[in-house]
Amino acid sequence: MACKSKNICIVVLGDIGRSPRMQYHSLSLADLGHKVDILGYGETDPLDEVKKSPLLYYHYLLACPTIPHKLTNYAFKTIWQILNLLFLLVTIRKPDIILVQNPPAIPALLVCWVFSKVVGSKLYIDWHNYAHSIMALNLSKDNMLVKITKRVEMFVGRKADHNFCVTNAMKKDLCENWNISAVTLYDKPPKIFRSISLEEKDIFLKRLGKRYNQIISRDGSTVFTENTNDGVRLKPSRPGLLVSSTSWTEDEDFSILFSALQEYEDHIENGNQRKLAQLICFITGKGHLKEYYCSKIAKQNWKNVCVITPWLESNDYPLMLASADLGVCLHTSSSGLDLPMKVVDMFGCGLPVCAYDFECLDELVHHGINGYKFKSSRDLAEQLQNWFEYFPNSQIQQATEKKFKAELHTFQMLRWQENWTKIASETFA
Template sequence: MSGKKKFVKVVVLGDFGRSPRMQYHCTSLSEIGHQVDVIAYGDTDPMDSVKRDPFIFYHYLLPVPQLPIRLVNYIFKTIVQSINLLFLLFITNKSDILIMQNPPAIPAMIICWIYTTIVGAKFVIDWHNYAHTIMALNVGQTNPLVKITKKVEVVIGRRADYNFCVTKAMKEDLRKKWNIEAITLYDRPPLMFKPILVEEKHEFLLKFGKSYHSIFLGEEDKETALTKVVNDVVSLKPARPGLLVSSTSWTEDEDFSVLLTALQDYEKQSQEGNLRKLPQLICVITGKGPLKEYYLQKISSLNWKHVSIITPWLEPEEYPLILASSDLGVSLHTSSSGLDLPMKVVDMFGCGLPVCAFNFKCLNELVKNGENSFIFDSSEDLSKQILNWFEDFPNNQWQQQTEQKFKTELQAFQNLRWKENWKAVAAPVF
């Protein structure tokens, strides 16, 4: 690979601040000496390390007004995005290489291919999933738009100079079904996702708890619900609530009702009292998405006494800290294609946090049931896993031994981070 500086465009037809993998691409490209022009929507701020990078420049797409008729809105949105994307591609530095995130495929794939063909740039597609399978969740498998999107993915995917994908299963699927050769670039956690000391947990919870005083802060000054300070020594309280965390995009491919049903069972078992010794449970549910308001209304109608649910929007620097402060993570991701992996689990593993993950076809490329975490197939499974984990918490010997076993496995996972993996797998392409 030449060490010569290149101009690289990174295209995301979505919110760049909620596209961590593409942000990691940007920092990695900058680190090897390239100038990066990001073309994306700017609804959410990216991570501080990305914002501060002097070799990453931002060119934000204009928001598209929503029209009431679905088909008309889709056509209008596609036209507006095409014009906007073409304009930004041609007024910015001429690219040597362009890498785009898929999905979404339309119009990004077509426009990026046209641009790279005209200027003679290398065209790279990073397959996070399939656009047509996500669209099918909303409009049905037989909808003509799904067939058109799939055709675009096949035709343009074959014309890319390089393709990255997120799993070996997707690599095999691309090769067998569409004759597209891809390089598997697994998501790996950057160093910001790491285990933290009890002192760091205490400081974070003191700060974070100011917004949720009754849930996170203790009765004494400089005390939290989980930690205490005696003679300037911070320690976990022997009798404390359990802290469960889940990150969801509040979309159709992540059924939040599965977790809600499991928590309802936890509440019921806690009320019965004499059957299981269960602590108070604090559930932190993060993320944005179209179904959030629907579920927030359902949550607000609950009158639980033993389970507290909060749904904060965390800054990028706070998110790793809440993961590292938690006792158990939950992933509801099911994958529309069955071929991608939940990045939220990668983040949790980076923090040394055991996870209960919803099962689907290629999940075993990341989660090994009973070895580094748990896999569940239903709300009943998830309920059993949460109840077993938190029964007699934090004095349950089975839980302590299982957690230690999982964390030993996760330490091996943490040895390979995004930076080293990207240099070994992706850097030769650039």
């Protein structure tokens, strides 16, 4: 669809490289011929497609120095971000539309709203969650900062020219409680998240094995795959490959997975009658609790569960998901109204998932149909043991996996670009 080229400014106020949805927005806008400026932090590299696009320009915010006193640090950081964000906004091309990610609400929403009024730009908000509900995890819902943030979200949301959100549950909540009209734009996986062949899996795992020798056999093959005269095949006796992506923060309770893995290990060590496969568990992501849990895992000295915590490049992460036997999502949702993009990515790769259950998860995960939902470490432990009992030769597990993957094949048919074009493209025309 042809349209007049516009200048679009996308404000992340987070790490651009770890904001996939906003990068997907930018690529979709560039595909329509719009010139896009992305404002955010540069802790990790953006996607290769973003770096290569001649119509995409990213501008990095400066990291804020840390002040020891918590309240003083918050105030200083807010002022720093206001000045930094305003400086970038006045130095880029005058935007026709500003698309800002929420959260964080402060100061991004206020700065973008004021700036849009001054220069005559339209303001669009992409609601991923609520900033005030995330703040309440560390403070309380009655804290003054939480109340102020909530009022800012409500005020600017009503003033915005257009609102996107990630679930129908959030759309309903915005409308009923804040009188904000929003359009649901579900996260969908781009084409890079796909099922892969055994040959691709073998090549990727061998390359990964150069850094993590736990997945390489003595003969040089991986512990999962081998080359035969008929090509690459999965080893008939192999460990299960479990993968989880976590931010290692409070809103993703890693202790649930830790306890489930401990129970899995105990079942094997205690000579339980259930014949469970050994597990290799890759846990990706960055976060301040990572070091704590890595130290805790190392102290357990597990013999049947191997945990590896790599940081994967953006092009390797989809290959990791597509190589796994089962995924785990620990996202709990502070508001109960967003959906975990990591499950979308896993589904895009045809990977069945065990996901922590919360209010609107059934908009994505259907228990026993395309994956499993769990409420506790006990639930997750049981699901892991059922999946990997007699693995990989269990007819029950194979039948369940076949059923799940048939459902995921349907999910894989609608990708981000097609969905964005259908739902969002006319908004930017």
